[in-house]
Amino acid sequence: MCYISFLMLTANQVNAQNGFADINREADIYTIYNMEVDETSRNVATARDRALRKGQRESLMRLFRRMILTTDMDRLPEFSDLDVQDYVNGFEINNERRSSVRYIASLVVHFNRDKINDVLSNNQIPYAETLGRAVSVLPVFEEGGTLRLWEKDNLWREAWQNYDMTNNLVPVDTPAPTLKNRFYISALQAKNDDQRSIASFIEKSALNELIIAVANLRKSASGDKISLDIHLKQNSLVEEAYYEPKTLSVTLPAYDETGKSNLEALYMAGVDAASGWVDDLWKMQVLVNYGISSKIAVRGDLEKINDWVIMQRQLEKVNLVKKVDLKSLNIETVDLEIEFSGEAEQLVLSLAQQGVRLSQNEETENWEIGLTNVATSGRFN
Numbered sequence: 406m407c408y409i410s411f412l413m414l415t416a417n418q419v420n421a422q423n424g425f426a427d428i429n430r431e432a433d434i435y436t437i438y439n440m441e442v443d444e445t446s447r448n449v450a451t452a453r454d455r456a457l458r459k460g461q462r463e464s465l466m467r468l469f470r471r472m473i474l475t476t477d478m479d480r481l482p483e484f485s486d487l488d489v490q491d492y493v494n495g496f497e498i499n500n501e502r503r504s505s506v507r508y509i510a511s512l513v514v515h516f517n518r519d520k521i522n523d524v525l526s527n528n529q530i531p532y533a534e535t536l537g538r539a540v541s542v543l544p545v546f547e548e549g550g551t552l553r554l555w556e557k558d559n560l561w562r563e564a565w566q567n568y569d570m571t572n573n574l575v576p577v578d579t580p581a582p583t584l585k586n587r588f589y590i591s592a593l594q595a596k597n598d599d600q601r602s603i604a605s606f607i608e609k610s611a612l613n614e615l616i617i618a619v620a621n622l623r624k625s626a627s628g629d630k631i632s633l634d635i636h637l638k639q640n641s642l643v644e645e646a647y648y649e650p651k652t653l654s655v656t657l658p659a660y661d662e663t664g665k666s667n668l669e670a671l672y673m674a675g676v677d678a679a680s681g682w683v684d685d686l687w688k689m690q691v692l693v694n695y696g697i698s699s700k701i702a703v704r705g706d707l708e709k710i711n712d713w714v715i716m717q718r719q720l721e722k723v724n725l726v727k728k729v730d731l732k733s734l735n736i737e738t739v740d741l742e743i744e745f746s747g748e749a750e751q752l753v754l755s756l757a758q759q760g761v762r763l764s765q766n767e768e769t770e771n772w773e774i775g776l777t778n779v780a781t782s783g784r785f786n
Contacts, residue, residue: 434471434534434724435521437464438571440512452508461496462489464514471574472532473525474688475681480530492520518724531694534724535755537575537687538613542679544579545595545619554592555582561620564672574684580610595619603640614641618679620672624659631667632656633675637682648686653678691754693747698727701749703763705739705774712776713739719759719776725752741774 440463444456462484469481497513525532546553546561553559565579580586589609594602595617607615616639623632638650655674657667707713713734720726725745732740745752753763762775 434536435468435516435518437467437471437512437514437516439569440464440467440514441510442512443507443509445507447506449503449505449508452506453503456508456510457496457512458486458489460510460512461493461514462486464496464512465489465492465516467572468516468521470681471572471684472521472534472688473530474685474692477530480528482524482528492516492524526694529694531692533574533688533691533693535691535751535758537684537691538758539576539578540614540616540683541578541580541610541612542616542618542683543590543595545592545617547596547619547621552592552596554590554595555587557582560669561618561672561675564669564676565618568673568676568680570680573680575680575687577680577683586610598638600640604642607640607642614639614643616640616679616683620675622671629659630656631659631671633671635675635679637679639686651682653682691747691751693725693751698744698746699749700742700744701772702732703741703743703772703774705741707737707739710736716761716774716776719756719761722759723752723755723761725755739774 440460442456442460444452444459446452446455465484469478494515494517496515499511499513500509502509522532542565543554544559544562544565546559554562562579562582565577570577586606590599590602590606593599596619598617603615603617606612616637619636621634623634624630625632633655635653635655636650637653639648653675655671655678657671657674659667661667661670705712705716716739717729720729720743725747726743727746728744730742730744732742734740743752749765756763756774757777760777762777763772765772
């Protein structure tokens with residue numbers, strides 16, 4: 406028996422899973438967090454080099470998964486290790502551990518926005534740079550005629566709770582099994598698409614929208630493979646926010662190379678595929694071909710003396726905005742010309758995510774801009 410001990414390099418390194426709840430996710434859209442690496446080689450130096458190269462490559466693929474539609478992933482070109490490094494602005498290492506032959510760490514990888522944009526534009530792949538509003542997922546598990554939702558042994562719900570959503574375009578929340586939640590909706594009501602119960606749950610829980618994710622476990626006749634069939638249904642109190650239900654399926658070998666059950670890995674693969682679909686719903690609203698730009702003239706009313714300062718700061722955070730020209734400014738109004746990529750509707754949606762209201766007057770057809778209570782409350786400071 407060979408015993409290998411791993412030593413922490415520094416006492417102040419923290420788990421990469423923690424500490425990212427308050428990051429400015431819009432500003433950090435070109436940063437991938439919590440990329441775990443674990444490599445073994447003939448010596449630790451070789452293992453470290455291999456781990457860092459692999460971690461940067463996998464982070465690049467994770468960034469593309471965040472920004473483009475799942476169906477467009479196969480349109481990406483092949484990348485050499487030098488290509489990957491050329492797209493990286495820098496990286497940080499957390500939780501670094503090593504032995505004489507093994508290297509383990511968690512990486513934070515920062516990418517160069519211009520170079521990422523160039524490769525996507527050159528390959529005519531539309532992409533999204535606007536983060537979505539949070540959605541909630543109710544994971545219902547069905548097996549042998551038995552339904553589970555709030556029960557402790559619902560491993561499908563546990564997988565959703567344990568999945569790291571930091572790198573997703575849309576934040577996903579899984580409601581807790583509280584008495585109130587159990588009262589408002591059951592597994593059977595969720596599975597049967599009981600719209601009365603679903604609408605009540607959305608309203609009482611003050612949710613943006615709710616995804617019902619019903620998963621069925623299947624085993625192959627030979628017993629060497631396991632599959633998870635996932636039926637996804639979007640629910641919202643806003644009629645316009647509706648998409649056709651989606652059915653996904655993921656399959657893995659029943660056991661890993663050590664003979665251990667792959668059931669937990671199957672659930673996590675299911676969450677990965679389902680959360681990718683949730684991201685794609687949002688991307689379809691905000692995908693932009695960045696080779697095209699437009700300009701609009703806007704006027705805003707300023708209620709407070711520092712409203713323009715706040716508005717300017719929030720405009721800078723929106724990646725669709727290419728340039729803002731200040732035409733005039735006084736204590737009551739501001740006149741701007743905004744150059745942006747994509748369609749006007751996408752700009753409206755992206756600005757709303759930063760607490761900036763942009764609308765077109767129905768009578769005059771002039772564009773008007775202002776701040777919402779979210780922005781003026783200092784939430785985005």
